[in-house]
Amino acid sequence: MTPAALPSAQWLDVVARTPLVSIDLIVLDDAGRVLLGWRRNRPAQNSWFVPGGVVRKDESLDAAFARIAEAELGVALSRAQTEFVGVFEHRYDDNFAAAPGITTHYVVLAHRVRLAALPERPADDQHGAFRAFSVEQLRVEPAVHRYTRAYFTEV
Numbered sequence: 001m002t003p004a005a006l007p008s009a010q011w012l013d014v015v016a017r018t019p020l021v022s023i024d025l026i027v028l029d030d031a032g033r034v035l036l037g038w039r040r041n042r043p044a045q046n047s048w049f050v051p052g053g054v055v056r057k058d059e060s061l062d063a064a065f066a067r068i069a070e071a072e073l074g075v076a077l078s079r080a081q082t083e084f085v086g087v088f089e090h091r092y093d094d095n096f097a098a099a100p101g102i103t104t105h106y107v108v109l110a111h112r113v114r115l116a117a118l119p120e121r122p123a124d125d126q127h128g129a130f131r132a133f134s135v136e137q138l139r140v141e142p143a144v145h146r147y148t149r150a151y152f153t154e155v
Contacts, residue, residue: 005056008097015095019105023061023068024052026085026112026151027119033134035073035118036148037127043092043104047145048131048138052108065111073119085110090147110151 006014014020027035027050036048051072055064062079069077090106121130135152138144 012095012097012099012102015104016099016102019107021055022052022090022106022108023055023065024050024088024108024110024151025069025072025082026050026110027073028112028114029118029132030114030116033118033132034138034152035121036131036133036138036144037072037121038129038131039126039145040128041126042094042096042098043090044145044147046143047148048133048141048143049145049148050151061109069113074121075115075119077113079111082111082113085112085151088147088150108147 029035035051037051039045039047039049051068053064053068053072055061059067065079065082066077069075088108088110090104090108092104095102095104118132121127123129133141133144139149139152
């Protein structure tokens with residue numbers, strides 16, 4: 001199933017017609033390292049990206065945040081434990097299904113959270129691996145997606 005628990009064809013129709021509201025989690029540990037996942041899926045496939053997910057229809061932002069943090073990090077977190085970084089737009093020329101002519105447009109609510117240690121995460125269906133990067137490393141690593149890098153241009 002798709003992020004919105006819709007059949008793929010219906011989700012593709014949503015992606016084709018509307019911007020998606022999502023939450024990105026900028027997770028840092030006490031040493032200043034950042035948790036990134038290697039994206040297996042489109043868009044942003046084959047790049048290092050911060051964890052995140054789509055807000056579902058009729059889901060409060062607090063509920064979406066808690067669900068995404070649990071699914072992506074395996075950690076119970078609330079939005080109140082984070083620092084709101086800002087609103088970002090992520091635009092991609094492709095989509096999750098690789099359907100021709102359909103772009104993906106996210107309106108992203110980015111939140112920074114500091115944890116004593118980064119969660120240990122196994123590979124999953126969306127991420128081939130997780131890795132800790134220093135801010136300096138992610139700024140220069142070519143495989144870090146430009147949208148992830150943008151969260152650290154002023155840090």
